[in-house]
Amino acid sequence: MTNKNDPMIKLEPGGKAPILSYNVPEPTSYSGSNYIELDIPQAYFKTNTKQIPIVTLAKVLSGADQTSVKNQVSRAMKTGFYDSQLFGNIRMDTVNVHAIEKQNPGMTVKANQPVDIQLENLNADIVTGRLMNKEILNIYQTMFGTYTYNFVPEPQKTRPRLMLVETYRLSSYLGNYGAGRTIKTFSLLPGEKTTISVETYTKTESTTKSASSIFDSFSNESSDDFEKSLQKEQSNKSAYNETFSYHAEAEAKASWGWGSAKVSGGVKGGSNSAREEFAKNASSATSKHAAKASAKRDVKIDTSYEVKEKTGVETSIQREIENINVSRTLNFVFRQMNQEFITLLHLVDVRVAFFNGFTKSYEEVSIPDLDSLLNKVLIASKVNEVRKSIVDELTYIYDYEDKSCSFIEEKKVKDKNGTVTHKYLRVKKDEVSKYKDKATTTEIAVPGIILSAKKYVLRTEGIIVDALLGQGNALDEYSNRLQEETNRAKTLANDLQVAKIKREEMGQKIIKDKDETAAEIYKKIFIPPVEVESE
DSSP states (O other): OOOTTSOSSOOBTTTBOOOOOOOOOOSOEEEEEEEEEEEOOGGGBOGGGGOOOSSOHHHHHTTOOHHHHHHHHHHHHHTTSOOTTTOTTOOOSOOOOHHHHHHOTTOOOOOOSOBOHHHHTOOHHHHHHHHHTTEEEEEEEOTTSOEEEEEEEOOSSOOOEEEEEEEEEEEEEEEEEEEEEEEEEEEEOTTOEEEEEEEOTTSSHHHHHHHOOTTTSOOHHHHHHHHHHHHHHOSOHHHHHHGGGTTOSTTOOEEEEEEEEEOOTTOTTTTHHHHHHHHHHHHHHHHHHHHHHHHTOOOEEEOSSOOOOOSSSOOEEEEEEEOOOSSSOEEEEEEEEEEEEEEEEEEEEEEEEEEOSSGGGOEEEEGGGHHHHHHHHBOGGGHHHHHHHHHHHHHSEEOTTSOEEOOEEEEEEEOTTSOEEEEEEEEOTTOEEEEEOTTTOOEEEEESEEEEEEEEEEEEEEEEEEEEEOOOOOOOHHHHHHHHHHHHHHHHHHHHHHHHHHHHHHHHHHHHHTOHHHHHHHHHHHSOOOOOOOO
């Protein structure tokens, strides 16, 4: 039976108070893909994988004039790019751009997806010009979730290849928090009074956008800035741009990088150099993004004029302060608070894909389906060799501490008698890596394998103020004596008040104890005799 005297809320067993945990991830974990092209000889691929598709953009536009192409483009844009001959790379089911509806009032398809400002400005003239130049239009999803586009030259010939499609997460955790640069100092003379205003970097909308970051204020601007920084870090721009043709599906991950790996000759872990390059590029892009956002985070402390508080995007705080000291100055030091972020780049999934340069050839499978893909695109005598190479690449992966880790495992399926019926490869279940911060001793656990662990510091809106009393005395000897006498008078007045309180407490105690002897003594000492007037 439940004890009715038990409280609704209890402490933990043993009477211990719950401990506040700082090992809680920020909601700033983003996913992206890195493509590693495996260096496999062309002779290993089947003949049918090297055939150019029957319908290509070059064949569709052969002999066509620009006016007719523009008309065809306009019709296709009004119906959501459903013309597969002109827009074979756009494989999303509902690509409806409201900007195109504005440019083409007669279109019947309504927009139902958020789009980037670049996609809003896409029109038939731009698309037609690029198509005539044998460039294919890609519409893809950004890291922020909006849709944007680019153009990729259509290949002249096929080049079959196999790729590792690795999915990464960029996860940020809170680190140390403390005072940073000094942003303002000022002094108040003895008895002086002033009004100060504090304005943050969120005062204007444009500054707010510039100061946003993927760490603590994820926005379209911050994600776009990060992705552009990643693109600038790519050493092979043409190969990286081609990756946008791979993930034309609506729900695909953002493309973060591209690399190549030599897997022939029995070398194990040849793809680690590509991963290290990707991790370096991601860290460099993140560092530049953090520095750019932090530089825009200015906090102003103003004492020369008053700023009225406004609603909306402006943050302005006013306070009136006074130096009550009559002989010394009061100095204020304002410092902006900084937040440290621990950012981990970790591998969470891997798939294998085939691509010959033309979008419709792209096929991506999970690790358990690896054998079916290899049997489909490789000649029979080379399947086991390539399979072993891929398994080796995913078995010897070096983490951020240069420790070798395996990302896949062979699962054995047994019958009720314990006999192994078949085996298959899969990504390791519940694979977890740990990072321990030496400064805070906080241990962070993330899924997958950590490839990079970096710390970034960003300015915040917070400020901390120190008040320092000046050591110089501004009063002469006569003024000092006046101050001393004034203080002595106040002290005597306080002492007298304390004595009256004690006398009152003594009288209350005598009454409570009904002590007549003490009452007589109290009367003689504290109560003056009453004078009786004579008649």
